[in-house]
Structure formats: structure tokens, C-alpha cells
């Protein structure tokens with residue numbers, strides 16, 4: 054059986070197949086019980102495309118159009134203006150946390166059920182403008198195969214993302230086979246609300262957790278409660294959780310995808326303000342992190 | 358096949374078997390897809406005994422002995438003194454949140470891995486003094502059977518408890534078959550810590566979430582991201598999540614265990630300061646909550 058058909062043969066594919074075999078074969082000295090086979094994946098740039106901006110930002114554009122319709126005076130205020138004009142340079146300059154926090158605040162006042170409906174119908178038609186593909190088709194085929202391979206071998210697969218937990222939950226089960234309860238992400242505070250038979254959670258404007266860097270590990274502790282043995286990321290935001298995984302006892306694998314394929318996708322790393330890759334790339338070898346090349350290691354890029 | 362052998366025949370058992378059949382048979386008009394079969398169980402008093410105090414409090418007694426050995430001047434201070442003397446009346450008077458917050462703070466400074474080791478070895482010998490049973494044997498046999506029945510029928514079973522998430526995770530997989538990532542509970546903040554090859558999460562003294570009442574629903578939203586269709590609790594602390602479940606579309610079941618069996622276990626409700634049952638009991642019928650009687654509905658009480 055040809056595992057990982059969309060991966061080119063080479064050391065990255067070998068490392069994955071070797072790791073999976075070592076931890077899952079009962080007679081292997083590196084055998085890991087099924088319950089400990091926890092795999093954590095970053096989402097933006099690791100499982101799907103994040104260029105020129107994360108999908109969360111495009112989703113905020115759509116939400117803002119509704120907001121300024123009700124409050125037109127916001128149109129000239131920043132960062133509303135930059136978001137409304139899709140002004141990439143200004144948005145990039147704000148940095149990841151400020152951009153995401155602003156994006157999350159555009160959903161304040163909705164119940165989580167209302168949000169899920171809005172997100173699901175947005176995903177039906179919303180497209181990445183650079184790739185001219187539906188966002189849900191900007192998912193990487195090699196990673197979908199990897200997630201399936203891990204699950205076939207007893208792994209439980211989680212997303213641990215800086216993106217908003219509710220937006221990811223709106224598509225992750227269909228796109229990746231990852232159910233809502235295995236999605237860890239940034240989140241805003243919510244309020245319980247009960248009025249007769251209507252009982253719901255309402256999203257507030259206040260950030261609860263920005264799930265990036267060290268906070269990814271904090272949230273793995275909160276949501277998963279076990280140290281992952283496999284981690285896949287693509288930026289400095291994933292370095293802490295890679296180190297956390299690698300520091301555990303027994304076999305471990307941490308992989309870092311490097312976007313170096315300007316022809317089939319995009320080539321970027323240090324200068325991508327919305328999620329730079331610098332420290333993790335420079336110190337990958339020292340930390341024991343394997344770098345995966347988009348150009349070299351992948352036969353296919355996107356899902357069909 | 359005899360499902361739920363430790364449940365007496367009667368309306369409670371019938372309601373469970375009927376609900377499970379309705380949601381899981383493909384040709385039933387009430388069929389629910391497997392992915393939506395989310396069941397949430399309170400822990401203390403619902404899955405295991407919480408009398409005369411929750412296990413979390415007894416665990417804090419053991420931790421405090423270590424703390425006052427290092428800082429003897431704490432011995433005469435409250436609430437240290439009450440905890441050290443197992444002074445039930447004073448502890449009850451503090452109320453659930455204050456007691457738990459104090460208990461959680463006794464673990465500050467440990468890594469989550471150290472905590473897990475300490476908790477696991479404590480559980481090997483620690484006993485409920487009133488029942489003279491190991492705490493891990495104060496688990497209710499009828500509920501273990503119910504959890505298994507639900508899982509056999511495609512449900513994913515979660516704990517949603519006011520108890521500390523890390524203490525529950527130290528025994529829940531063995532006792533209930535519920536893995537750490539399906540445990541939702543109260544928690545303290547943690548800090549990421551990296552020193553060379555040692556990378557860990559350290560528990561802080563500050564509360565992150567006290568998972569009781571409305572906060573249970575907030576944390577279901579955070580950890581699970583779906584509205585449960587089945588909820589089982591035993592106190593007013595579970596009323597919000599019962600109402601949340603019942604307010605969803607389609608078939609729902611919310612059950613409330615009433616501790617009315619002074620002979621085989623304990624009889625308590627309104628006056629149990631550490632987790633009173635008043636509002637949920639008085640309004641069960643109005644909310645559509647089914648009351649389960651320990652005395653009437655259970656053939657067996659504890660696991661063997």
C-alpha cells in the first residue's frame with residue numbers, strides 16, 4: 054500500500070513512515086501505547102495556505118462589511134479602513150496578535166451557534182484571491198494524507214492554532230477529519246445566556262487566549278493534558294510546542310514546513326509579518342526539528 | 358444482552374435505554390449522527406462519591422502536610438488550620454469555590470508532570486474515611502456501565518467537573534475510560550518553562566477557571582465546541598449545562614442523581630454546603646430534567 058502518495062520519496066517521507074512504524078508496532082523497542090499517540094498540528098501555513106493573509110483575516114473583511122453598514126463612521130477609522138480596503142501592507146504592519154484580536158472582535162455579540170452558521174455559509178463561496186481557490190480547497194493534500202496515516206495507526210490528531218477556535222471548528226471536521234473537541238485555538242470570552250427555552254453562549258469582544266508561541270503549550274496542557282509525541286508547524290509560533298514535544302521521554306518527531314515553492318504556492322519565511330519563520334528555521338537542527346520543503350517534498354500541493 | 362445490570366428496572370433505566378436506542382438506530386426519526394452524540398457528566402457526586410467532602414479536599418489535606426512542614430507558622434492560620442485538622446464544619450462553611458481555590462493553590466509551583474505523579478501515587482492508597490474505601494473504588498458501578506453503554510452506541514463521553522482538571526485526569530482513564538482530553542474541569546493558570554532540554558508547564562497559584570454553574574457551559578464551548586445531547590449531574594452546579602443541552606434541537610436527555618440512600622451511601626441535598634442541590638431539584642420537572650434516585654434506581658452502588 055502506497056502511504057502518503059502526494060509526498061515525494063526522500064528523507065521527510067522516510068522519517069514519517071519510520072516514526073509511525075516505530076511507535077505503533079507492538080514488538081518495537083520504541084512502542085508507544087495508543088492513548089499516548091497524540092499529534093498536534095498548527096493550522097495556518099501547516100494544514101492549509103495562509104498567504105497573503107490568514108483566512109481569519111479574510112473572514113473579518115466580510116464581517117466588517119456588515120458592521121460598517123450599521124456604523125458608517127467606522128469606515129474612516131483604523132484599523133477598520135485598512136481591513137475594508139484589504140490594505141495588506143497596513144494589516145501586515147500591525148502584526149499577528151493585533152490583527153487577530155481585531156478580527157475576533159468583529160464577532161462580538163453573536164452566539165456561538167450564529168457564528169457557526171455564518172462561518173459555514175461563508176466557506177461555501179469564499180476564495181483565496183491570490184490562488185483563486187475556495188479557502189476550503191487551499192488545504193494541503195499531503196497533510197490530509199498524513200493526518201489519515203496517523204489516525205490509521207492509532208494517533209489522535211489535534212489542531213493547535215493561533216486562528217480562532219470557532220472558525221476552525223466550522224470546517225475542520227470536513228476538511229481534515231478533526232472534530233471540534235480536537236481543535237485548540239485562540240478564543241474570546243463567552244457569556245452564558247438563558248431566556249426561557251433559549252439557552253446559548255454569546256461571544257464577547259474580550260480575548261480569552263491568543264494561542265501562539267508559549268500559549269500553545271499552555272493550551273495543550275488545558276485541552277489535551279498530555280505531551281504530544283508528534284508536532285507539525287511552520288513558524289516561530291510553533292517552536293514552543295515543538296520543544297515541549299521533543300523534551301518528553303521516548304520517540305518524538307517535530308516537523309516544520311518551509312514555504313519555498315514560489316511556483317506552486319508561495320515562498321516566504323522571515324519577512325512574513327503575520328507569522329514569521331526565523332528562530333525555528335535557524336535552530337531547527339539544534340532543537341532536533343526536521344524541516345520539510347514544500348518544493349522538494351511534495352508531489353501534490355492542494356486537495357483536488 | 359442485559360444492559361445496565363447494576364440499574365434496577367424502572368423509569369430511569371427505561372429512559373436511558375429508550376434515549377440511546379432512539380438516537381442511534383439509523384431508521385429512527387430521532388437519529389443523531391455519531392459526531393453529535395456528545396455526553397457530559399459531572400464528576401463529584403455523579404460518577405463517584407463526594408461525601409463528606411470532595412476527593413479534591415482530601416488530596417489538599419495531604420499536600421498541606423508537606424507545605425506546613427516547610428512553613429510551620431501556617432499551621433495556626435486559617436484556612437490551613439481547618440484543613441490540617443480535617444475540620445469539616447469550618448471547611449463546609451467556606452463554600453465550594455473558596456475551598457477548591459484554596460485546594461488548587463496547594464499545588465502551585467509543581468510542574469503538571471510532577472503533579473500527575475504525586476496524584477497517581479496518592480490514589481494508590483488514599484481512602485474515603487466514611488466509607489473506608491479507596492477513593493478510586495468510590496466510583497459508582499451503575500455509572501461506569503452507563504458510560505460504556507453510551508460509548509458502545511457511538512457517544513463520546515466527557516467529564517465536566519468543578520474539580521481540578523489535573524486531579525481528574527490522573528485517574529479518569531482507568532476508572533471511567535475517559536481520556537485526559539475529554540476531561541473538562543477547574544484549572545489554575547500555568548506557565549511555560551524551558552531550561553535546555555527541560556521543557557514543562559508549571560502550575561501557578563492563580564485560578565484560571567472555576568468550572569461550576571454557568572462556567573460549565575462556557576467551558577463546554579471552549580473544550581468541546583458542540584452542545585451535548587446527554588447530560589448527567591447531581592447539583593445546582595449542573596443546572597446550567599442541563600439547560601444548555603435541553604435547549605438544543607432534537608432528542609435530549611438530562612438526568613440528575615439524588616443522593617437519598619443513607620443506608621448504602623449518603624442522603625443529602627439542600628444542606629450540603631460544598632455542592633447544594635436545591636434549585637435543580639425543585640424545578641427538575643419544569644426544566645424537563647429526570648431525577649434518578651440512588652435508593653430506588655440502583656441495584657449496586659460502588660465498583661467492586
Ligand SMILES: [Ca+2]
Nearest residue numbers: 095097098288
Ligand atoms: Ca502557522
Ligand SMILES: [Ca+2]
Nearest residue numbers: 399401402592
Ligand atoms: Ca457534583
